[in-house]
Amino acid sequence: MEIKLEEIFQDKIDQEIKIEPRDWMPEKYRKTLLRQISQHAHSEIVGMLPEGNWITRAPNLRRKVALLAKVQDEAGHGLYLYSAAETLGMSRDEMLEELHSGKAKYSSIFNYPTLTWADMGAIGWLVDGAAIMNQVPLCRTSYGPYARAMVRVCKEESFHQRQGYEIMLTLTKGSEAQKAMAQDALNRWWWPSISMFGPNDDNSPNSAQSMKWKIKRFSNDELRQKFVDVTVAQAELLGLTIPDKDLKWNEERGHYDFGAINWDEFFQVVAGNGPCNKQRLKARVDAWENGAWVREAATAYAEKREAKANNQIEAA
Amino acid sequence: MSTKEWPLWEVFIRAKQGLNHKHVGSLHAADLQMAIENARDVYTRRMEGVSIWVVESKHIHASEPSEQEALFEPANDKIYRHPTFYNLPVELNHM
Ligand SMILES: [Fe+2]
Ligand SMILES: [Fe+2]
Numbered sequence: 001m002e003i004k005l006e007e008i009f010q011d012k013i014d015q016e017i018k019i020e021p022r023d024w025m026p027e028k029y030r031k032t033l034l035r036q037i038s039q040h041a042h043s044e045i046v047g048m049l050p051e052g053n054w055i056t057r058a059p060n061l062r063r064k065v066a067l068l069a070k071v072q073d074e075a076g077h078g079l080y081l082y083s084a085a086e087t088l089g090m091s092r093d094e095m096l097e098e099l100h101s102g103k104a105k106y107s108s109i110f111n112y113p114t115l116t117w118a119d120m121g122a123i124g125w126l127v128d129g130a131a132i133m134n135q136v137p138l139c140r141t142s143y144g145p146y147a148r149a150m151v152r153v154c155k156e157e158s159f160h161q162r163q164g165y166e167i168m169l170t171l172t173k174g175s176e177a178q179k180a181m182a183q184d185a186l187n188r189w190w191w192p193s194i195s196m197f198g199p200n201d202d203n204s205p206n207s208a209q210s211m212k213w214k215i216k217r218f219s220n221d222e223l224r225q226k227f228v229d230v231t232v233a234q235a236e237l238l239g240l241t242i243p244d245k246d247l248k249w250n251e252e253r254g255h256y257d258f259g260a261i262n263w264d265e266f267f268q269v270v271a272g273n274g275p276c277n278k279q280r281l282k283a284r285v286d287a288w289e290n291g292a293w294v295r296e297a298a299t300a301y302a303e304k305r306e307a308k309a310n311n312q313i314e315a316a
Numbered sequence: 317m318s319t320k321e322w323p324l325w326e327v328f329i330r331a332k333q334g335l336n337h338k339h340v341g342s343l344h345a346a347d348l349q350m351a352i353e354n355a356r357d358v359y360t361r362r363m364e365g366v367s368i369w370v371v372e373s374k375h376i377h378a379s380e381p382s383e384q385e386a387l388f389e390p391a392n393d394k395i396y397r398h399p400t401f402y403n404l405p406v407e408l409n410h411m
Contacts, residue, residue, distance in 0.1 A: 020381070022378065022380070022381050023381050024381070069361075072357075072361070073361070076357075076358050076361065079343060079358050080341055080358075083341050083342045083343065086324070086342075091321060092321060092344060093321050148341070149341070152341075156361075156362075295322065295346075298322070298346035298347070298350065299320055299322065299346050301346065301347070302346040302347035302350075305347065306347075
């Protein structure tokens with residue numbers, strides 16, 4: 001019976017028929033999705049912290065409203081994704097519990113500090129840029145609620161990248177000190193950004209199954225290559241240098257070659273030993289704990305109002 | 317210290333006057349007023365709507381995926397419900 005169901009399931013996937021929450025699905029498909037979507041949601045939420053750091057110090061009102069709107073969008077992305085994950089049978093509180101206990105992961109790039117205003121430019125340009133590369137194919141992922149959430153997310157992301165690039169552009173047209181600040185931000189964010197696509201394909205054990213189930217459409221290395229290929233020209237336009245001496249056009253491949261990623265560092269950060277892991281997690285846990293009284297009060301108020309309404313019905 | 321999770325609500329948005337409300341997603345809120353306020357912040361940051369409906373998710377009743385064939389397949393062979401089923405002369409206009 002199970003075999004038969006699994007065949008029907010794979011057949012639907014092959015025919016590009018979306019899987020919806022109440023449809024039969026292999027347990028491993030459900031678990032893989034749940035892990036991926038909840039991690040994705042956590043990344044959106046934790047991702048607000050490095051940029052939130054600069055909202056009060058934005059150089060002018062135009063930059064401030066843009067950054068505020070971007071950070072608010074990221075909160076929205078987290079909420080769309082948590083809802084999508086909940087349709088797979090895990091409660092919101094359980095997901096948050098996994099984040100707060102350190103059991104669940106989020107994108108390791110958010111464990112790096114935002115030292116200067118130029119980091120707001122580099123993050124929008126590179127981090128959101130890499131996220132877009134990852135997310136556009138996810139709009140066609142096989143699980144309906146995830147695909148629909150990603151369509152909303154992708155619509156909103158393009159402004160994020162453009163506002164970041166505009167910050168970089170303004171800095172590179174400014175004083176020597178501003179130019180240097182932009183270059184320094186690129187130097188610090190480049191390698192973490194191209195690491196965002198995850199381990200190399202031969203070191204990414206679950207990839208093949210995810211591709212077969214059409215959760216993923218492209219491999220980590222394919223997406224990383226695409227990102228490098230489009231970003232080089234963008235850096236040139238800014239007059240900035242990508243910090244990779246091995247970066248050069250390969251005529252034969254029709255792609256840029258680039259240097260080896262320091263995977264040691266990547267796995268160290270994933271394991272919790274990045275520069276800001278503790279700080280990020282603490283900020284989330286504090287927000288959750290300090291907000292407890294608000295959640296309790298709102299529940300108490302809602303219960304009181306409902307009881308009152310019920311009494312009135314009985315009295316009538 | 318763990319408190320009860322706020323209930324889940326389904327959100328429906330009318331994109332503009334003249335269109336149906338369409339399901340856009342869900343969210344948690346303590347009561348219906350908060351559900352509408354949160355829906356506004358989460359789902360209409362870019363003028364996506366002019367009206368919001370929220371329904372507590374537990375009140376949605378859905379057909380069973382396993383009944384899909386029984387429910388919807390009978391319509392398949394009733395092609396006489398479509399205008400193209402009827403053979404009429406080409407000279408006939410506006411029908
Ligand atoms: Fe996002
Ligand atoms: Fe973004």
